[in-house]
Amino acid sequence: MFSTFQRLQQYCGLVTTALIFLCAAISIASQIQDRYFTPLPSAFLNIQDIELRYGKPPMGFNYKRQEYALTSFDLDADLTPLFNWNTKQIFVYLAATYPGRPYANKVVLWDAIITDRENAILSLKNETADYAVYDVTGKFNERSASLSLEWNVQPYVGLLTLGKSKERSKFTFPPLKSR
Template identity: 70%
Template sequence: MFSTFQRIQQYWGFVTTVTVFLAAAISISSVIQEHYFVDIPRVSINVQSIDVRYGKPHIGYNYKRQEYSLMKFDLEADLTPLFTWNTKQLFVYLAATYPGKPYANKVVVWDAIIRSKEDAVLSLSDMTADYSIYDVTGKFNGRNATLSLEWNAQPYVGLLTWNKGSERERFEFPQPATAR
């Protein structure tokens, strides 16, 4: 009555349908679990030093002389509550936010990928920032800034979730070390 090809096609359609509904159920349960049952991690940030220099920042396409900032910091974070049964990895980064015209500037200073729950306890002291900060105007002018730990939880199945830590460290950009 049915050919072998038709039977394989029906079986494959059934398996595909079940897989899609199973993935949707996993995704929905992960979102519910994250919003209601996951604790906010403990985070502590301490800016050790900020060095503003005048020169070429040695990154990107911008070769003009301008002010750029290098920083050292301490970071203590326990991100183990973010690892659930559906968490594949965490993308964690420190972001510096400071006012600018016409919009506020947000710059990533340090980042890491955490692949397991065992590696989710961060204890960094006197860490040098991976990336220098420079402004499009070329000057910081002693602006106030905020440093915060943020993360992106990447699940095996489901939507990416972006969150911000509750700890924020405020600092001010000093005047450049060398005169112009």
């Protein structure tokens, strides 16, 4: 007959296999729900102020003197549709996209982690951006940019889901007043 150790090993193998199939079913059901039955969150973005400065950016590891932008914005967003039974947390951020050489640049201005449905309604007025915007070329040259709200949904089980709002706010970097 089988020993106690062999029976325990078979039992653990059966439980592990059942848990793997259960996690796969939860992941698939969550992806189907998010893709076909969840409406997109609503968001309103507005840039209040953009200040272009010359010097060392206040954050980061860039030590050379160059142009950098500090911004403030208004944000009204309802992210509650992104929460379901499989949502652990949502990483939400504002991204500015502007043309560059040879590719478009995308930088994060502000970010937050939302862990429950009660905190998923954002209403920020005249909020200062967490990060300064600086370009690898060192100059903005009055380029136009667009601001969008983007998110990353982290589930308990399954794949990470990325998304962005359809609403975008367009703005132009102001000219540098003086060095």
